[in-house]
Amino acid sequence: LVPRLKTRDFGEIDYSEDSVIEFPHGLPAFENERRFLMIQPPSMAPLIFLQSAQTPSIAFTAVPVATVEPGYDVSVLPEDLEAIGCPSPDQVAAFVILAFSDEGPATANLLAPIIVNAASRRAVQAVRSDSRYSHRHAIGGVPCS
Amino acid sequence: VLVIRRRAGETVVIGNDVEIEVLEICGSHVKMGIRAPSQVLILRKEVQLTGAENRIASQLPRPLHLEALRDGLRNASGLRLSNESR
Numbered sequence: 001l002v003p004r005l006k007t008r009d010f011g012e013i014d015y016s017e018d019s020v021i022e023f024p025h026g027l028p029a030f031e032n033e034r035r036f037l038m039i040q041p042p043s044m045a046p047l048i049f050l051q052s053a054q055t056p057s058i059a060f061t062a063v064p065v066a067t068v069e070p071g072y073d074v075s076v077l078p079e080d081l082e083a084i085g086c087p088s089p090d091q092v093a094a095f096v097i098l099a100f101s102d103e104g105p106a107t108a109n110l111l112a113p114i115i116v117n118a119a120s121r122r123a124v125q126a127v128r129s130d131s132r133y134s135h136r137h138a139i140g141g142v143p144c145s
Numbered sequence: 146v147l148v149i150r151r152r153a154g155e156t157v158v159i160g161n162d163v164e165i166e167v168l169e170i171c172g173s174h175v176k177m178g179i180r181a182p183s184q185v186l187i188l189r190k191e192v193q194l195t196g197a198e199n200r201i202a203s204q205l206p207r208p209l210h211l212e213a214l215r216d217g218l219r220n221a222s223g224l225r226l227s228n229e230s231r
Contacts, residue, residue: 008205028188029196030203046222047215060202061211067218099202100210109202112195125199127191135194139218 005037006056009049013039020053021116024083027125028112033058036123038116048095050114062095068108068139069096073132076115080126087117096137097125104138111135 002014021036035053046067052058065072074094081087093116096108110133116123149157156166162182169176179187188196 027195027199028192029199044211044215046218047211058203060199061206063218067222097199097202098206098214099198100204100206100214101201106206106210106214109195109198111191112198125195127189127195129189129191135191135198139214 005051005053007037007039007049007051008057008059009051010039010041015053018121021050021121021123023123023125025124028127030058047098050095050097061098061100062114063098063108065094065096065108065110065113068137069110069133072110072113074113074115075128075130075132076124076126077129080115080124083124084115084117084122085120087119091117091119093118098139099136106139107134107136108139109135110137 003017004012005015006012015037019037021038023034023036025031026033030052033052033054037051037053039049039051041049046063048062048064050060050062065074072094074092095114095116096110097112097114098106098108100106112125112127112135114123115126151157151167153167153170156164158164163185164180166178166180167175168178181187
């Protein structure tokens with residue numbers, strides 16, 4: 001029997017257990033949300049939806065970091081790397097969470113990319129300790145009113 | 146902002162039960178030890194900012210915003226759509 005999941009944006013969907021990504025510490029402000037599904041509908045590419053597998057109403061919109069900042073320099077604290085099993089650089093994928101507002105353009109949190117260990121399917125929101133990138137990096141898509 | 150100069154090994158006290166000790170200074174890095182009751186949340190400021198941003202980001206975007214953004218990102222990255230897939 002294929003497990004099904006209620007989602008915020010796509011109704012009820014089938015998923016397989018091996019497409020679940022585990023955040024050992026949750027995300028800041030969402031510490032109890034440990035299991036997420038990465039939903040990538042081709043019609044919405046390059047947008048990606050990180051849907052909590054525990055709480056249907058919790059989902060984030062994200063993009064691969066290179067989509068909004070091609071030269072992004074990934075820097076992850078040792079404790080964050082450890083949390084996802086110290087992957088080698090070629091096993092790592094980096095995404096950034098997007099925030100929307102009615103007043104301004106959408107923004108990407110470049111201060112805290114989602115780093116996924118593709119081999120172990122574990123992930124962490126790796127909050128940088130430097131101030132090189134903004135947590136509200138404006139990206140296009142001025143709101144249509 | 147209150148400014149206090151401290152050397153390694155010296156401590157400041159905040160209220161009755163929070164202590165911050167400067168453990169080590171190494172170039173531009175300062176190592177601090179914080180003693181506080183367990184119910185006091187201690188976070189790097191960046192983590193607090195990200196928590197607040199995550200709360201905003203978890204709110205449902207309007208479909209129009211999503212589509213405009215998708216198209217903007219596709220155009221920016223040269224990932225143009227053919228007519229039939231649109």
